Amino acid sequence: MLKKLLLFMLTTLFILGCGSDKSSSDKIKAAASFYPMAEFTRAIGGDLVVVDTLVPDGVEPHDWDPSPRDLTRLGKSKIFVYNGHIESWAESALDALSERKITAVEAGHGLDKINGRIDPHIWISPAKALIEVNKITEAFCKVDPQHADNYKQNSLKYSQELQKLDAELKELSKTAKNKKFITAHAAFGHLAADYGLEQLAIAGISPEAEPTPKDLQRLVRLVKQEKLKYIFMETLASPKLTELISKETGAKILVLDPIEGLDEEGRKEKLTYIKLMQNNIKNLRLALNE
Numbered sequence: 109m110l111k112k113l114l115l116f117m118l119t120t121l122f123i124l125g126c127g128s129d130k131s132s133s134d135k136i137k138a139a140a141s142f143y144p145m146a147e148f149t150r151a152i153g154g155d156l157v158v159v160d161t162l163v164p165d166g167v168e169p170h171d172w173d174p175s176p177r178d179l180t181r182l183g184k185s186k187i188f189v190y191n192g193h194i195e196s197w198a199e200s201a202l203d204a205l206s207e208r209k210i211t212a213v214e215a216g217h218g219l220d221k222i223n224g225r226i227d228p229h230i231w232i233s234p235a236k237a238l239i240e241v242n243k244i245t246e247a248f249c250k251v252d253p254q255h256a257d258n259y260k261q262n263s264l265k266y267s268q269e270l271q272k273l274d275a276e277l278k279e280l281s282k283t284a285k286n287k288k289f290i291t292a293h294a295a296f297g298h299l300a301a302d303y304g305l306e307q308l309a310i311a312g313i314s315p316e317a318e319p320t321p322k323d324l325q326r327l328v329r330l331v332k333q334e335k336l337k338y339i340f341m342e343t344l345a346s347p348k349l350t351e352l353i354s355k356e357t358g359a360k361i362l363v364l365d366p367i368e369g370l371d372e373e374g375r376k377e378k379l380t381y382i383k384l385m386q387n388n389i390k391n392l393r394l395a396l397n398e
């Protein structure tokens with residue numbers, strides 16, 4: 109079905125493409141799959157690039173699929189930035205749009221495995237976000253070599269912010285009384301692995317991977333055993349199970365945001381990856397030092 113749809117879109121794109129005027133903007137059009145990829149792309153592209161984020165704000169990217177309209181948007185972009193794995197649709201979409209010669213950047217390519225197991229939440233580790241940002245920068249320099257210096261400068265500035273987060277997490281892992289933390293879905297594996305912490309997740313890699321009652325019992329036991337004072341919930345997923353564990357154990361709930369997308373409040377407050385990570389680190393520091 110998706111293939112048929114893609115084929116149809118492709119034909120429509122060609123028809124539409126012939127009549128389009130380019131005078132509206134000389135900025136480079138970039139598409140990004142979901143929120144963190146869009147923010148990294150905006151940071152590097154600066155004034156030279158307009159970024160279209162395909163997954164809308166407030167929508168969980170794990171179970172999102174592009175509509176024909178979204179594919180038209182993707183087809184208009186010169187460069188497409190995605191993380192890898194979260195966007196199971198990316199390859200077939202790019203195949204169907206191969207005539208458009210979009211430069212595709214799989215920013216998380218080669219960074220996805222932890223102890224041999226794939227975890228797509230690469231951006232949540234500032235150490236790996238730095239590598240993703242570098243890959244995106246290289247792609248822009250290739251697509252628009254005239255402005256390579258601008259992209260490199262923007263990238264350097266943003267990387268300095270990421271390095272601050274990296275340094276804070278290194279410091280936190282050195283000083284934390286406890287290394288274990290409980291999260292809603294398993295989105296913090298790379299952060300835990302890169303900074304010597306241990307994530308215990310209520311749900312699986314995808315928020316829809318439902319835990320069994322046995323899993324929940326195990327987590328309740330663990331919270332009691334380890335005397336954890338805090339457990340984490342996130343913004344886009346249901347807080348039900350976290351609340352259940354909190355009720356059973358008396359542990360308080362804090363937010364740990366996997367930064368997969370902004371909710372309405374986040375949008376209003378103009379939150380950024382950097383600000384959300386600062387908040388994550390603040391809450392982790394609280395939880396790991398009680």
Ligand SMILES: [Zn+2]
Nearest residue numbers: 295313314366
């Ligand atoms: Zn996730």
